[in-house]
Amino acid sequence: MIRSSGLFLAGAALLALAGCSANGGGTTGTGGVDGARIAAAPPGEWLSTGRTYDEQRFSPLGAINPGNVGQLGLAWSADLDTARGQEATPLMIDGALYVSTAWSMVKAYDAATGKPLWSYDPEVPRETLVKACCDAVNRGVAAWGNRLFVGTLDGRLIALDRKTGKPAWTVMTIDPKSNQTITGAPRVVNGMVLIGNGGAEFGARGYVTAYDAQTGKQVWRFYTVPAQPGTKREPEYLKKAAATWHGQWWKQGGGGTVWDAMAYDPALDLLYIGVGNGSPWNQLYRSEGKGDNLYLSSIVAIHAKTGEYAWHYQTTPGESWDFTATQHIILADVTIDGKPRKVLMQAPKNGFFYVLDRTDGKLISARNFVPVNWASGIDMRTGRPIENPAARYYKTSKPFIGSPGATGAHSWQPMAFDPKTGLVFIPANLAAFPYIPDPAWKPAKLGFNVGVDMGKAAMPADAAARKAALAATTGALIAWDPVAQKERWRVSFKGPWNGGVLATAGGLVFQGNAAGEFVAYAAANGKKLWSFPAQTGIVAPPMSYELGGQQYVAVLAGWGGVWALAPGVLIDKSGPMRNISRLLVFKVGGKAQLPAPPALEKAPLDPPASTAAPDVIAAGGERFGRFCGVCHGDAAVGGALVPDLRRSGVLNDATTWQQIVHDGLLKDNGMVSFAGVMSAPEIETIRQYVIKRANEDKALERASAPNTR
Template structure:
């Protein structure tokens, strides 16, 4: 167990406010027709024959994110320059996580709030844009920013999953809506942030919401008309009602207690992959709801299919096999992270494998035909387990790590942010390496008494973890040590040798996804705002460009008129900047979201950022200590999920220590209780807080503002 340095309260619970600005369009805005986007399965399967396109989320169904293009290489990377940029103005500058799709010279991508754009891939000219009009109050229903990881293209249509749970098909030429289907029960706290995948004319999409008490599933819809074709539940429902399938009946035997009352979790919120030869579709399944295993399932059973890779038949959703990374999940160790298909030479034979580096810190290689465990090794610092049993494929747990069942708090690595989160990996067949964006950040898992747990719907997270005791200490020396210990890495992992080939250290824990190319390059953006090219063989930095804001999305590369381009979306946001802002105080926070596109010989530049002086001038502290302490408890319960643990914003939503409403009790109350900013995402908390609670909350934020003012004065 790690005790030094102490970990911070990384995921401290639900949202307080999202103060957004800007107007919202009412439908598609078109400046000219795009191409037909005539994509089908045969074209994706044969993607290497047209390497100038990026036809699906991972370029190919294998999700390797490797491009055969090699016009840009180590010999000319120094001449790479900005060809064009497009500023995304969808409602507000929130996180950009999308992987653009490029088809026949047209780029299709998405921004925050599920906003969709079509651009000329050679010039950046806007062809059309579409705003699905997600209600602002939906921001409070999600854990980790109002992001969207991209669209899918098929048969002349562009498909997007919206934050409020809809699946929408747009005409690829005009951006006009073709059909719309509601994929969730909107009375529950489901969201969609992931990109759809399309296989054999079926649009497949999952959802998020495990922190809020939902039951996970993945669904397939007809690409022509939006009709649901099948649904696969990842966790069982109420056993008093008929099970949806024999598979659900089977997995119910691995659960105990009254799990269905808490939702169960198991949401399929990100990665998927498809093997057309085996005709198997792979999904990654998320964490339990609540996290606390003792509450969720009486501390008993493996709780299938939580934290599992599951293989399905795409025609029917029929279950084929599964592999569970964390039986009886207790730490938010999702297995929704990027999955890559490849053929590797292992033990003198060619193995068809699926590879994943999930949150739990171990890199897995499985037989993708059968689910057989081949290997599992730590790719980051891991303290919750000692390793993976080579015979069973099950983790060898640290006996003290089961915080919920032993009722004992502990600080473990990885934390809930994972050793690897949603940021895509990349596999290069040239080097044989998998390039992983690694996170090193622990967390104090402090369980609550199961008898004190109350399941609450709406904007309150249901984790079974004490949000106040798990908060980051307010002592500045301790906070500084925690910041120093929470870092990132780019790891080139050799899946055959089962060890790192090389590593690049990052000062921040939250960085971008990866792209590798036949030019011998690896591209990655980082939290400091730099877009960087590395030598794929040894990790040497070859080139960089400052994007003026942190980069978390993964790049793509494509070709137009014989020229190779590299594109990345630059926009700071996501889980750690929202929930653990203290860890990313040094991030680039430009506040301008852009799509940036580069080519050899281009000379473009970005406009200079305006100089904005932040002045911290809080009102006097007049509240007694007991009121401040009560406000601290309320803040950690209701506000930290968006404005940051202990009022340290990560630069995505307003930093309340600098808020102009702090001196004005009436204005504060109007926002928090009366819902004055609901249109902009700040819901009313009148269900949970009374006027005295709101005033106590304000007193605590005033106190933290004075702490920040003193810290800044000392630093001068």
């Protein structure tokens, strides 16, 4: 049994002592945002990315319910000036809606009418894109006082005036020469803005930093990976971690980036962070194949005021599969075995749902919520996974088809918790990945530095193999009972990478999906009650707010992220999902209409003949997997966000190909020069590989076309 969370009674009491002035006696606030206002947010507001510090993503609004959700219609929409993935959660404060978009831009709208109030562009250099594993996305802004805070893809943290959108201060949070980025939403605790970094595929060392909200001055920094021994005076928690690392891990940073999940308990003054994967993935190259490598893939509790270590729980010791623990963290008060427990819940990439005591990090329960083959379960005595020896591919020197794969059983898309039903709603992926050892691997300045052979892992040009992959690569919205550790209901999807989730007091669960629908389900049983054709895939999580007695539901639409880039068109045999980036806002009785979508033009597969030697093509395939596939699709089968190289006119022109890939002709579009890691002849092998692949896929298209004779 789960009862309504009492996590923020202290914050509610503070709000009451203030005479409820923070909510003005109505549904929206009238002044600056502070901790009490975030902790006990008025029902009509959405003040932090997870709504409140507990990150439950539950709206207490119930005006929209199963009885009238069928009358839900578009209230207004706003087109966005970028055609990349949209992943942010809007905030609603004092009648204004604030949202970040791709390329770290921030926009403000009148929440009732959609009238634009202001727009801010931090002018992120487009060549930064080569440092980002997973699109030019941004997951949202934070609020404190009368300011907003946004992290930019190129590593800046910027404070904006909430009324005007003008910058108040800017601080660089990373070494600008490093391959690090920011895609996550900041949080603000005790007047400090908290932000992590991304880049574990590119040689980063992870940390989370606290900055003074007024001045931008750094207050503290918490590292997740120890530095090179003897070079720095380390705190005790990092000294203990160093004993779990081997070799020269610091040369590739180690990983452990804190690129998304954070939650905060003000009563305990504990900040909870989710820590990312190793750099590189392959532990043989990172730590000689030995050790737990703390604090990779861990949930870590930090004393928020001081930045000091409190406790940790490691979900995947010796991480080697990109099994991050950066996924959404939820705090709740739960009754287990008749006793109240203060718990932390997470469903990280590795496929297990964890319930921890958030006061001390002790494991309460853990069970897989999707099929898992890298481990048979979690040892409740030690808290460690019971591993399948075959999963350590670098020890067996044999490929391992891991389930879940590198995109995770659950990725960054947030879950939601409904304290009324006691259920957690998980946007799950059911997709495997071939981890293939690469005995010749060496780090490079660009491209994925993961230590596995991404080229050999590519999907072959084989109709039967593709059909099998499509059938096996699916997604689901899973309603999970965290006390019983059981699935209560499931909605299955043809493809993975579906949107984040919102639960409401009206008994509804809202989620967008990869097929371009925005859907309302019954929280009790998963019955589909309403849907809206969004014209594009939705991966961002919805939110809800109230103005003038009217409940609204808002979501960013815009297909993107790593699945839209790396696996290409595996989601649907009909082809890639297009990106049409918009902010969509709904209310009961809404009558607004979207314009008709533009025609989808698809260039024909018309490559030149493939004449290169097999060894040249094979070398090009290996290089494509290492340096190109993360943006241009598995085996060059491109999605809709970037050009499909198989269909490019440049494929016929070796000179222009070199100007783009070697010389950086299109760096202002994000396509930088790769001359630092490949010579011109090596770049030509990639062109020959794409030509070969385009011819193979053209033959597949011809064979599958209807017989028109």
